[in-house]
Amino acid sequence: MTHVGFVASALASEGERQAFARRLGDLLATRPAGHSLPQAFYTDPAVHDFDIETVFGQCWLMIGFEVELPRPGNYLALTIGRTPIMLVRGRDAALRGFFNSCRHRGAQICADGAGRSARITCPYHQWTYELDGSLVHAGAMPEGFDKGMHGLKPLAVEVVAGAIYVSLADSPPDFxxxxxxxxxxxxxxxxxxxxxxxxxxxxxxxxxxxxxxxxxxxxxxxxxxxxxxxxxxxxxxxxxxxxxxxxxxxxxxxxxxxxxxxxxxxxxxxxxxxxxxxxxxxxxxxxxxxxxxxxxxxxxxxxxxxxxxxxxxxxxxxxxxxxxxxxxxxxxxxxxxxxxxxxxxxxxxxxxxxxxxxxxxxxxxxxxxxxxxxxxxxxxxxNGRGYMPGPYSQEAEALVLRFVDWYAAHVAATVETALAGVNGTSPTLVEVA
Ligand code: FES
Ligand SMILES: [Fe+2]
Structure with missing residues (x-):
């Protein structure tokens, strides 16, 4: 399998995407029911790209708890796949999520970890954002530069009884x-x-x-x-x-x-x-x-x-x-x-x-x-040549089977969407039972 990221490479042609999708679908079809996945799903860089783009890039993820950001200015930054994100507690006490990429030239603004800051300042050229993500300072930009068009890109966040869930997707699954x-x-x-x-x-x-x-x-x-x-x-x-x-x-x-x-x-x-x-x-x-x-x-x-x-x-x-x-x-x-x-x-x-x-x-x-x-x-x-998919215990590994079947159904649905010719954009996560 060549290393053609499924959607990670914006330069991949529609034909390359479809060829990769077809290979992934064919490989998945070799998995006997109730068995672990074919080897490439655990080892191949292209599958890794696929996973971070279409699984971790589309699903809801639990990153922590609201009490980790108790006061205005508290932030929590982490990287999901290749995507740095941050959560910030605003002056109005609201919790907001942002993509942690500066709207100037894209530098990661907050290093991964937790901290507290009155404003969010990019370490590169000091563009500075309010806690609500709006851009408040951008030095040496021409007259007429519209700060209002350059706020931090928001991220989907849901809080449930104190647990924080985020999604990188434009249209996350129904919550x-x-x-x-x-x-x-x-x-x-x-x-x-x-x-x-x-x-x-x-x-x-x-x-x-x-x-x-x-x-x-x-x-x-x-x-x-x-x-x-x-x-x-x-x-x-x-x-x-x-x-x-x-x-x-x-x-x-x-x-x-x-x-x-x-x-x-x-x-x-x-x-x-x-x-x-x-x-x-x-x-x-x-x-x-x-x-x-x-x-x-x-x-x-x-x-x-x-x-x-x-x-x-x-x-x-x-x-x-x-x-x-x-x-x-x-x-x-x-x-x-x-x-x-x-x-x-x-x-x-x-x-x-x-x-x-x-x-x-x-x-x-x-x-x-x-x-x-x-x-x-x-x-x-x-990783060895001797590996082949093996059977899960229906009794003792029911939730493993459920996880792997969920993943396999997700792969199958994503592949199907790609092969249906959805013109090279990120495939939509199809919710699977
Ligand atoms: S990349 Fe952030 S200020 Fe330039
Ligand atoms: Fe364990």
Whole structure:
């Protein structure tokens, strides 16, 4: 397969795009149902281009929490694929998203990371923007230069009960049904009263789909995650349904009595479900006991199991009574993925008194590092001549299958759009069931 980026190269001819789309479609058609993907989907630079343009460039992505930008001037900058973006809290307290490319000659304005600034100034020639994205200073430009035409390009942002979602797409997928499912289930955690306690970025030498396949199953948990296995019910049904068994039924009744929806509630690209931890466990810790003295949720003093919410293509979170854990993956190369992990606790919890960071992060940080090793090892094997797509367990890998089928359907729909001759513009994401 030659390296012709599907839409990344604006210079690709319509014929080249269609030829690439046809090859991708043909390759996908070789995948037996219920199996992992053909090798090129995990290794090929052209597929990586395709993924960052048509998956990460079109879907909704979860990048963090509103409390990370508590005051006017707070910003959060990160790069998705090749696209730097930023979120900024305005003087009017509104949260806005912008493409982090200067409207002068395109330089990245804010370095990736978090910070606070009265205005947004490009480091190159000092063009300066208000917190609402409008251009307020551009030196040495001719008379009649219209600053009003050169504000920062806005980015689609949605906030749901404190969780921030962005999309790079001009026309993002409809968000309404996802919001309707997530909002009532997440709201009881009062995330406006939380704070970011810690954040870790891991670089994983593995394709993002291998990272996410790993993140969508617990088939490997008993053997590979001794810390997580203390509290995480590794045998729970793959969709986290709390319908089975007397203990799960009792959990459902107990949550329902407190007004907490259990679910599962899901849609084409999301899953939301509350589920109980192992017997006697109230948080994902080494002894099952809370990690933070001040709970986030009022019900039962925080003894509410875990609320898992996840979106394709790249994210899952666990909201526990005392903290929230977020995992978001971003492809940075055909065989490299960045995983951003964040931990939230109650804003009044005092570090060193009500919690300590090494203890708070231990279970998930260990788990993430174990998963990084598993994904990297998976990549090494997939790269070999001996690799061929293998069968997923319908039982233990149901959510992996769902993820891969979602991806395959997305590829198929995008290819179909391209072959229908949609004249070289970015293909529209087709929502797939
Ligand atoms: S590129 Fe930003 S001021 Fe010139
Ligand atoms: Fe894992």
């Amino acid at each position: 309404t049904a996802f919001r309707a499912d997530l909002e009532p289930m997440l709201a009881p955690f009062n995330l406006k009263d939380a704070k970011l306690a810690h954040e870790i970025t891991l670089v994983e030498k593995a394709n993002w789909k291998l990272v996410m396949e790993n993140a969508r199953e617990c088939y490997h948990c008993a053997a590979c995650h001794p810390e997580l296995g203390i509290t995480f019910p590794i045998g729970i049904s793959p969709n986290f349904s709390a319908d089975e068994g007397a203990r799960l039924a009792a959990y459902r009744d107990r949550m329902t009595a407190a007004g907490l929806t259990v679910g599962p509630a899901d849609g084409p690209w999301w899953q939301c479900a509350r589920f109980p931890l192992n017997e006697g466990c109230v948080s994902m810790s080494m002894d099952g006991q809370p990690l933070v003295k001040k709970p986030l949720i009022e019900a039962y003093g925080g003894d509410t199991g875990s609320f898992r919410f996840a979106i394709e293509p790249h994210n899952f979170c666990h909201a526990l009574g005392d903290h929230v854990f977020m995992f978001s993956a971003y492809p940075t190369g055909p065989e490299e993925t960045i995983v951003v992990a964040k931990w939230l606790v109650h804003k009044d919890a005092v570090e060193g008194v009500d919690y300590d960071v090494p203890t708070l992060i231990h279970t998930w940080d260990q788990t993430n590092r174990q998963d990084r090793d598993l994904a990297e090892n998976n990549q090494r094997g997939v």
